[in-house]
Amino acid sequence: MKKIFQLAVVLVLLSLMAGCASFKVGMYNYAISGARSKAGLKPCFVNIDGQTLAYLERPGSGETIVLIHGFGANKDNWIRFVRYLPPEYRVIAFDMSGHGDSSKLNDKTYSIDFMTSSFAQAANALGLSKFHIAGSSMGGNIALLYTAQNPQRVVSMCLLDTGGLTAVSPQPSDLQLAVAKGQSPPTPTSKKEFSELMKYAFYKEPFIPWPITSVMAEKAVEASAFNQKIWRDINAHPTDVVPLLPGLQLPVLVIWGDKDRILHVSTTEVLKRSLPDTETIIMKDCGHVPMLERPQETAEYYAAFLNRHRKPNQSP
Numbered sequence: 001m002k003k004i005f006q007l008a009v010v011l012v013l014l015s016l017m018a019g020c021a022s023f024k025v026g027m028y029n030y031a032i033s034g035a036r037s038k039a040g041l042k043p044c045f046v047n048i049d050g051q052t053l054a055y056l057e058r059p060g061s062g063e064t065i066v067l068i069h070g071f072g073a074n075k076d077n078w079i080r081f082v083r084y085l086p087p088e089y090r091v092i093a094f095d096m097s098g099h100g101d102s103s104k105l106n107d108k109t110y111s112i113d114f115m116t117s118s119f120a121q122a123a124n125a126l127g128l129s130k131f132h133i134a135g136s137s138m139g140g141n142i143a144l145l146y147t148a149q150n151p152q153r154v155v156s157m158c159l160l161d162t163g164g165l166t167a168v169s170p171q172p173s174d175l176q177l178a179v180a181k182g183q184s185p186p187t188p189t190s191k192k193e194f195s196e197l198m199k200y201a202f203y204k205e206p207f208i209p210w211p212i213t214s215v216m217a218e219k220a221v222e223a224s225a226f227n228q229k230i231w232r233d234i235n236a237h238p239t240d241v242v243p244l245l246p247g248l249q250l251p252v253l254v255i256w257g258d259k260d261r262i263l264h265v266s267t268t269e270v271l272k273r274s275l276p277d278t279e280t281i282i283m284k285d286c287g288h289v290p291m292l293e294r295p296q297e298t299a300e301y302y303a304a305f306l307n308r309h310r311k312p313n314q315s316p
Contacts, residue, residue, distance in 0.1 A: 023211070024211045024214055024215050025215055027209075027211040027212065027215075028211060028212050028215035028216075031209070031211075031212050032076060032079075035076075035079045035080065036056060036076070036079055038079075038083060039058065039079050039080070039082040039083045040058040040059070040082070040087075041056040041057065041058050041079060041082060041091070041093070042056065042057055042058075043055075043056055043101075044056070044057050045101075046122050046125050046126060047125075048118060048121040048122050048125055049118075049121055050103075050105070051097060051102065051103040051105065051118060052102060052103045053094060053095060053096075053097065053102045053103070053118065053119075053122045054075065054094075054095040054100055054101035054102050055075060055092055055093060055094045055095065055122075056075050056076075056078070056079075056091075056092070056093045057090070057091065057092050057093075058082060058089075058090065058091040058092075059090060060087065060088050060089045060090035060091065061088055061090075062088040062089050062090065063089060063090070063130075063131065063132060063155065064089070064090040064091070064092060064128060064130075064131040064132065065085065065089050065090070065091045065092070065131065065132045065133075065134065066092050066093075066094070066123070066128065066131050066132070066133045066134070067081075067082075067091065067092070067093040067094070067134050067135075067136075067139075068093075068094060068096065068119070068133070068134070068135040068136070068139030068140075068142050068143055069093070069094075069095070069096065069099065069100075069136055069137075069138075069139050070136045070137030070138045070139050070140075070163070070289070071137060071138040071163070071186060071227075071230070071231070071234070072099070072186055072187065072220070072223070072227050072230075073099065073100075073136070073137075073289075074095050074099050074100030074101070075093040075094060075095045075100055075101075076093075076100075077093075077136065077289065077291065077292055078091075078093040078291060079093075080291070080292070080295035080296075081291035081292075081295040081298060081299050082299075083295070083296075083299075084295060084296045084299035084300060084303070085299050085302070085303055086303055086306075089132075089306075092126070092128075094119065094122065096115050096118070096119065096138075096139070096142065097110060097114065097115045097118040097119075098110045098115070098226065098229075098230050099230075104226050106229070109233050109237060110229065110230040110233040110234065111233050111234060111236075111237035111239065112138070112141050112142060112145060112164065112234060112237075112238075112239040113145070113237065113239055114233075115142055116142050116145045116146050116149070119142060119146060120146060120149070120150065123153070128153070129153060130152075130153055130154075130155060131153065131154065131155060132154070132155050132156045132157070132158070132306065133146070133147065133154050133156075133157050133158070134157070134158035134159075134160065134302065135157075135158070135159060135160065135162060136160040136161065136162075136289060136291060137160070137161055137162065137163045137262065137263065137288065137289075138163045138164075138234075139160075139162075139163075140159040140160060140161070140162025140163055140164065141162060141163040141164030141239070141241060143157055143159065143162075144157075144159070144162070144164060144241045144244065144245070144248070145164075145239060145241055145244070147248055147250070148241070148244040148247065148248060151247075151248070151249065151250070154250060155250065156250055156251045156252070156253070156305070156306065156309055157248070157250060157251070157252045157253070158252070158253045158254075158255065158302055158305065159252060159253070159254050159255070159271070160255045160256070160289070160290055160291060160298070161255070161256050161257060161260050161262070161263050161288050161289070161290070162254070162263070162267075162271075163263060164239065164241045165241070165242065165263075165267050165270055165271070166263065166267075167240075167242075168242055168267075168270050169263070169264050169266055169267040169270065170264075170266040170267075170269060170270075171264045171266040172264060173260065173261055173262055173263055173264040174200065174261040174262075175200055175261060175262045175263075176264075184228070184231070185197050185200055186227070186231060187224050187227045187228045187231055188217075188220050188221060188224060189221060189224045190221060191214075191217040191218070191221065193221075194216070194217040194220045194221065195217070197220070199261075200261045200262050200287075200288065201261075201262065201287055201288045201289055201292075202287040202288070202289070202292075202293050203257060203259040203285055203286055203287035203293065204285070204287075204293065205293075206292065206293060242270070242274065245271070245274035245275050246274055246275075246276065248275060248276065249276055249277070250277065251277050251278075251279075251305070251309045252271075252275050252277060252278045252279070253278075253279050253280075253281070253301070253302065253305040254268055254271050254272075254275075254278055254279065254280045254281070255280075255281045255283065255290055255298060255301060255302070256268050256280070256281070256282055256283065256290075257282075257283050257286030257287045257288060257289075257290050257293070258282050258283065258284055258285070258286065259285060259286060259287050260286075260287055260288045261287065261288065262287075262288040263288065265282060268280050268282065279305065281301050283297070283298070
């Protein structure tokens with residue numbers, strides 16, 4: 001009788017999980033909220049010129065680190081990474097314009113220039129006069145452009161599998177080859193396509209419980225139409241950052257997964273040649289988003305870089 005009761009309970013729970021969208025969303029929100037809390041991050045918003053940008057902030061007594069995510073991603077990509085950063089640093093992780101919980105405006109052109117300008121306005125509104133910046137993929141492209149335009153504000157830069165350099169990459173990536181064939185892996189329109197995108201993003205996908213991955217897939221599909229607009233806007237209005245690289249007179253850490261299928265690891269050679277002060281770390285058996293695939297290891301590389309470039313008698 002006891003076994004029958006236990007089986008009935010399991011069947012009811014499975015039925016709830018399979019059929020109740022609110023249950024899955026509740027589990028997702030609970031997990032995200034818990035992960036943010038564990039990292040000391042709290043959600044905030046800033047209003048700028050007709051837009052609202054969302055961000056996460058961890059207070060700190062020392063210098064500020066600003067984190068910028070990649071295309072189609074959001075501020076929560078950095079949660080686990082932030083857990084392993086030295087606690088003295090203040091950390092701010094933004095949702096870029098058109099992404100995450102930030103405004104999505106159909107009458108705007110979401111080029112790299114526009115998103116960089118929006119970020120600059122947000123930095124001004126928050127009084128960020130001097131800070132370290134780290135960008136992943138598209139976020140690296142934005143970080144490069146912002147730093148070139150505001151060299152007096154950025155202390156150091158970290159580029160994780162950065163975008164904006166595909167035109168000069170020695171070898172094309174799997175994603176570039178797929179796009180050349182008319183495919184669009186970055187903007188999945190079904191759960192199956194979302195699963196395929198994860199294979200592009202990760203070499204070894206981190207374990208994420210089923211209710212969480214299911215909601216992630218649903219959110220990606222729901223955002224697909226607007227992400228397609230952003231993708232078109234970026235490609236229709238490219239910004240060439242390559243000529244800007246030699247003028248970036250600050251320490252730069254480049255981190256890249258050697259199994260990156262979205263942006264080929266050979267791109268690091270361009271950065272080595274062009275940046276005046278750069279250190280490069282190639283992570284073996286890692287994909288496009290090291291801060292998600294191997295957050296502790298990636299954060300430790302970054303923390304060591306920050307420590308190496310700390311001025312004498314300077315606290316974080």
